[in-house]
């Protein structure tokens with residue numbers, strides 16, 4: 063079973079990420095693609111055994127007022143694709159989503175800290191990653207200048 | 222200048238520890254090379270043709286004597302005893318060892334310096350006017366704003382993986398010495414009905430597709446600087462192209478969307494964070510401004526430099542005429558050290574020269590100096606009565622080239638001698654031109670004429686905005702050079718026009734000479750090169766240059 067880092071602990075993943083072609087909407091514990099989710103909204107409302115996954119080019123705003131689940135996964139097609147950071151930040155700060163934001167795809171250890179700051183709190187790491195060792199990278203600098211999802215007050219307001 | 226408080230210091234210290242740990246893991250084979258490449262790039266470490274190259278951040282070009290002494294020490298103990306001033310007001314080391322970089326960073330942190338975000342697809346060093354705080358035409362000192370942006374952009378977690386690098390420049394005077402029109406974001410301090418604010422340009426840039434930035438905000442209340450910039454960056458991070466690295470800069474996005482649509486999109490994004498916690502407080506603005514308060518100027522009377530010019534020391538006279546500029550405070554002057562001695566790569570400076578500059582800054586300019594984007598050094602607050610003594614000191618270290626702004630004060634990237642991306646060498650081209658034009662009187666007669674040289678399309682030498690631009694190109698594995706004329710980096714920014722087919726390296730000095738001769742033959746009275754060019758057009762230059770081959 064796939065392992066994830068969640069709230070700073072390594073646990074088994076409760077979800078399987080499914081791509082559009084092999085979807086059975088009735089099966090539980092799946093992360094559905096955004097389009098599938100939006101098309102099946104009516105069936106899904108009321109269920110609590112699924113999540114959504116969103117690719118880096120997809121606009122998170124389409125979910126405004128339409129989130130009925132507790133897990134949203136944001137996909138990193140490549141570790142240097144920076145768009146999911148903005149998506150996560152918008153999810154937290156603008157859409158006020160309080161559930162799990164999971165990083166999936168090419169998720170690498172040395173970026174975890176930046177992800178945490180943008181609002182991610184669960185990480186399905188790239189293949190062959192040493193999860194134990196990665197835990198050390200969740201925590202980064204003790205000082206941050208900016209307004210971010212995890213610390214909305216910028217440093218200058220505390221100086 | 223800005224001094225770190227405990228927070229700032231803690232951050233750079235933690236960064237050193239983090240990078241040391243990453244380097245150790247890499248050397249143990251625990252980080253794949255492609256990933257480590259991105260990590261080290263964000264710390265200014267490139268692996269170049271011959272060795273790694275480390276780019277040290279010099280925020281908006283400001284350094285204290287203590288800091289440059291430390292850099293001198295680093296070049297001596299970890300490198301080959303010299304550094305290179307870059308067009309982004311930074312300093313580069315050409316020969317550091319990868320495994321020693323953490324130690325170098327630790328040394329830097331001890332004097333409030335770092336190498337954070339000096340490369341990679343993130344927000345780079347914020348640049349500004351090298352004469353900030355001292356210029357006569359200044360509306361407001363741009364440095365506090367550059368510092369606020371520096372802090373905001375340092376490890377911004379959302380904008381560390383942009384489509385491409387991102388450069389911001391701030392100008393606070395009427396003449397734009399920060400080239401804000403060719404930056405990803407250009408910020409101009411303006412005054413409207415007695416109220417200060419910013420005009421914001423976006424989408425300017427050099428590189429493959431040179432573009433002049435578009436105005437996206439007519440007037441921004443200063444307290445919104447950070448939230449507005451954040452909105453611009455978010456739109457770029459989300460919608461900038463990532464499929465093609467040559468189309469990934471913000472200029473392509475702004476052009477594809479049109480500046481109007483782009484700025485509307487920014488407005489929408491901004492609306493939801495405007496007045497939020499990221500809005501600057503007046504306490505923070507004041508705190509930052511206080512660190513750039515005027516030094517303790519003495520009350521002095523202006524010396525008539527015209528009279529001072531009546532000295533029989535011709536070398537001093539030339540230097541005074543060319544390298545010294547008026548200051549906003551009477552009795553003071555702005556002094557430029559042109560780091561462009563013939564036979565030395567433009568912008569290269571030895572450890573001993575750095576130490577001498579540190580001493581001079583301490584004795585004559587309140588212990589501060591600036592690196593300029595023309596790869597020179599400025600001492601911005603020198604008493605006029607000290608000019609001669611200062612000059613004598615500079616002579617001993619060969620820092621007295623009186624060629625500021627003249628043809629031989631070239632901007633030149635490291636090129637094929639050091640850079641693995643280069644198509645052609647650039648330093649030997651600069652040197653050949655300097656050797657050709659070695660008559661100072663002749664240079665003074667030519668007046669302001671900027672030559673910029675880049676070794677490839679990446680345009681680190683800003684060739685597009687050189688009055689004469691030289692670009693290294695590759696023709697079937699041979700080094701060739703394309704020449705353009707008419708570029709300009711000041712307030713009337715313009716992109717140069719390519720003359721025609723490229724030239725072999727040996728031909729370049731002759732080509733430049735020919736261009737200069739067309740100018741001399743056609744100029745009227747005191748016209749500058751660019752004025753003549755605008756009046757007579759490119760054709761006469763083309764005709765003359767391509768006759769060479771016949």
Ligand code: SF4
Pocket residue numbers: 634635636637640641642643644675676677678679680681682
């Ligand atoms: S312009 Fe090209 S050759 Fe010159 S430093 Fe930049 S990348 Fe290297």
